[in-house]
Amino acid sequence: MVTVVDAHDQSVNHRYTVHYPAHPARSSDPHYRDFKEYRRRTVKTARCQFGLDRGNDFTECNGSLELHHAHIEFALQNGVDLALLEAKYPGVSDPVSIGAWIESAENLVYLCEFHHRGHAGVHVVSVSDYEASHYVRHLFS
Secondary structure: OOOOOOOOOOOOOOOOOOOOOOOOOHHHOOOHHHHHHHHHHHHHHOOOHHHHHOOOOOOOOOOOEEEEEOOOOHHHHHHOOHHHHHHHOOOOOOOOOHHHHHOOHHHEEEEEHHHHOOOOOOOOOOHHHHHHOOOOOOOOO
16 A cells, blocks of 8 residues: 655755855956856847756746856866866866866856746755756745
8 A cells, every 4th residue: 555645845944054165256257258258149049948958848937047157156166176077078177277167158058047046046946956846847935
């Protein structure tokens, strides 16, 4: 006999400390111009990656499009173990060029405000919950 748990809501709280290494201010980053140029060239045809992952279903997308650093955040670049990054992204093992890669198309995806910084966004919920939200509609409220 299978026991069924009724549908229910559950409050989840995550609290932890992130240890950011010293990093340049965004305004003095020499590669920030690359980020801005990429955005200028692509924003008019961009779509939220979350909606694209759902097969062009943008029904839960909301707000303007923002560029998200998909693999390594700008503020973490000086803490990257380049050997680990190189294993997945060959050619990124040079500490001088990591900043350029951070601001490149290979590390950037567009997300709408909701899926980027909203209450169900990649910067707010756990990665396992964010991934599940691709397949479970209206998972968060």
